[in-house]
Every structure is written in structure tokens, then in C-alpha cells.
Amino acid sequence: MSKVTGKKKSLIILYLIPTLIIYGVFCVYPCLKSLFLSLCSWSGFSDEITFVGLENFRRLVKDPIVWKALGNNLFILVFCTLFTFTLALAFAVMVTKSRRRYHKGLRIIYFIPYVMSIAVVAVLWTFIYNPSFGLVNGFLEKVGLSALQHVWLGESDVIMGALVVPLVWINVGFYMVMFIAAILNISEDCYEAAAIDGANKRQQFWHVTIPGIWQEIRTSLVFFCVTAFNYSFELVYVMTKGGPNRASELLTTYLYEHAFTYSDYGYASAIGVLLFAVLFLIIFIIMKGMKAGYRDE
């Protein structure tokens, strides 16, 4: 036995140590550095890093754009999650046990947006929303609802809604596949027992399917919160750059602007720390709130 472990030493030196080093240098260290920089004033390229304590955070609290951006982040998080998970769950239930070719086809189609680059999705939806030739306005005109036409990416009261749609569009297929796998893991006996007890399809959904995949829903939710920050950032960065007039500004785009346009690394890092705290809080709430598990009354 100890012989086996002894032989592993060469593997450890060859693979574990280098991987640990690059992971430490390029992932752990930048995280810690962000934390440190949030307490400093630094322009990035000078050798002068001044420790300013909580100054950046004081500035943060007084910055109206930060609050606006935080609101937008939460807007995206709430509505994207709501629509993505509802649709993904509904479609998963519909297609999981179906042998119909129609459903198999839909399963393949729904996943397509997930394999596209976010850059492609952003350009595609910029076209779809284009006020003169875009599909949305064109469609509204064709069905006689011209009154609902908007400059979707240029009006501050519709822009956040307009940004939620592509985000949902990308993710529904992915979470549907996750839920399909989870549903297939539920033992067929549970459904049979429920059917014998006289439960109809709807009751089976609420009392067998949902409790059966509760754990997966929770894990997916946490995972989605993290990815939603990244996806929304890239999408907004390409489609609106936070405009018009900061109406679609996110904490992430604001952070990027401060770091790479103004070289204000201290403030950018402070925004990052705030965002991380928010994310941590949300994950904590999800974990705690759903920990009790689904109570099947």
C-alpha cells in the first residue's frame, strides 16, 4: 500500500505542483490582489500604490451610478432567473419522456444558442432590435401593433427588458438539459405509486418531479447566479456599453470602465468587492432558503 503511494510522488511533482502554481498565480492571487487594491489608490502603471483605507468604499456609497448599476444587476438576476428556470423546467417536463420526434427536435434546437459565442449573440440581437430593419419592430408592424415599436437599445425605459430576452434565449436550453437529466434520475416507481394513488399529471409534477429534482434546481440556481454576472457583462459591453445615458450600466461594466478607461484600479477593485459581497449574499440566501428542502404537503 505504501509502495503505491510512494510511486505517486513522481506524479505529484510532475502534475500537481505546476498546476497548483499556475492556479495560485492566475486565480487565487488576483482574487486576493483585488481585495487589497480595493483599499488602495493606484493608476495601474506607476509604482506608487497609496493605501487609502476605506476611501474607495466611501466614494462607492456616494456614487449614484453604482446604485443604479447594482439595481440593474439585480433586475437581470431576478428576471433572467425567473424566465430561464420556468421555461427550462416546463420544457424539460414536456420532452423528457416523450418519444415524439417533434420533442426530440425541439430539444436539439433549444440548445443551439448556448453553443454560440456571446459575441455572436450580441451582434445577432443588435440586428433583431435594430429600429429600421430589425425583426422585432418589423414583426410588430406586420401584426398591426406599430404603437409598441421602440428603439429597443436606445430608450432607457425598455432597455433592461430588451437585454433580459437574449440572456434567457441563451440559457433556457442548457438548464433544460440539466433538468432532463435530473428528472430521468427519479425512479419510475415513484410515478407509478403516485398514479396508483390517483395523482394526475399536475399532482405528479408538484409532488414527485419537483421534490425529486429540488437539489439540482438549487445547485443550478447558484451556478446560474455566477454565470449571469459574466454573460450580462459581455452582452451589455457589446450591445450598449452601458448606455443610453447609463440606463443599462452594470456593476461589471462600470468596473471595467474604471479599470481600463480611467486606469483607476483601486476604485474598480472596490466595485468588484462590492459585487462579490452581493453575489455571496445571494448564494447564501439560496443555500439557506432552499436547504430545508422541498416540503411536500
Place this chain on the structure above:
Amino acid sequence: MNRKKVKAGGAVRDLFSGLYGLAILFPVFWVIYTSFKTNGEFVANPWALPKKWQLENYVNAWVKIDFQTYTLNSIVITLISVFLVVILSSTVAYLLVRTQKKWGEALLMLFIAGLYVPTSLILPSEFTVMYDLHLWNTRIGLVILYVVFSLPYSILIMSGFYKSMPKELEEAAAIDGCTAHKAFWKVIFPLSKNGVITIVIFNFVWIWNDYIFALTFLQDKELQTLPVGIIALMESFKLKADWVTLFAGLNIVMVPSVLLYICFQKYLTKGLTTGSVKG
């Protein structure tokens, strides 16, 4: 009565799910057929099919934007990154699962904790690290970042596979006189094939499609990848209102990954569902 109700419900569901499918397919087809039109045709009626299918837009997009360079960079960077992730994540996951020490468990947690770091938050400090190490604006630097940020998910998947693998296998290999190396690559690694397929596909998709890392950590046009190329194309053609060339460029990026997905969709959906949501 009851059966009728069920049937009507089924029809509504079919209609709704069909419409949602259309909301995905139609924009994709729209971009494809529009790329064969002329600008005049497109402005006159954005919805109509092209009168004469012509390839000129593709020639324009390919030549003017130097897609060749972008494509080559994307292929090289993605393949090298995915290869390295597979080697590193499978060996590390195996070692950490099999060392029955506290530090093995702790390191595993450290790697998996990386899943909870939104990459967009650490871009500024990452930038300074890359700059100081002279890795900024180099392909090698980008590859390192792709590998590092692929590790958490890949190690999570692979460790799941190794945990379920019986220990006797490696002991048998050791008794047969295999070195630890040989035992791993000849016996253990091939048995985790399904896990490897999963991480290959998953990492290929995100690295091939990544936009923000490439944008932030590469500057020279000659080094850039396809997603950055398509945005550059958009920025330059928006002003000229040369829409159809832009549509053609979009297709050059979009169609290969969609086709690739349709070919491999069986593996992809199967792979993604193997152990990935078990938290």
C-alpha cells in the same frame, strides 16, 4: 371529456413550444439568407429571401477583415488550451481524490471554489498580473488563463469519476509492475473516457466562444480570435451601413459552431448531464 381536455392542453403546449423553437431558429435562418442579398434588397425588404443568391458578401468579409488570421488563432489557442486542461485536470483530480490526507481534500475544495469566482470581477487585477509577468498580449498568456479558469469545472467533473472508480485497479496495476505514470495513463485515464469527453466538449465551447478574455488580454490584431474579430467587423461596418457583409461575417463565426454542435449534440448533452449538477 377528460381526454378531450388533455388533448387540447397538448395542442397548446405543442404550439407554445413550437413558437419558442421558431424564436431560436428564425433569427438564425434570417442571418443566413440575408447574407446572400445585396444591401439594396435588404433595405427594401429586410424579411424577403434573396432574389439571386450571391457569394460576394462572403468574399468581402473574408478579405477585408482578415478572417484567416482570426480563425487560425482561434483554432490554435483553443486546441492547445483544451489539451492542457485535460492533462492537468485529470491528473490533479486523480491525485487529490486518491491521497487520503486532509490537504488533498482541502486542495480539491480550493480548486472547486474557483467556480464561484465571476471572472469579470478580477479582470483588472488579472491584467496587472499578466502585465507584470510579460504575458499580456501573448497567445501563451491567454492559453494559461483559459487553462486556469477551466480547471475548477473540469476538476469537479473528473474527481466525480475517480471517486466512483474502484481502488483495486491501480493496486493491480502496481503489482503488475506498472509505474504510477503508466498505471494512470494506461489504466485509469482510459476508464474515465466519459468524463474526458465531457470536459473536452464543455471547455471547447467556452474557450472557442470566449470574447472578454481575448479582448482584455490581447491587443495586436494578428493575435486576436474570432469572437473579437466579429465585433471588430461590426464596429467598422456599422458606420458604412454595409449590413450584408456584416451578416456574412456573422455566419462565418456562427455556422461552424452550430454545425459542430449538431454533429456532436448527442455527446454534448450526455456529457453535460453526467454528474455536473450533483453539488
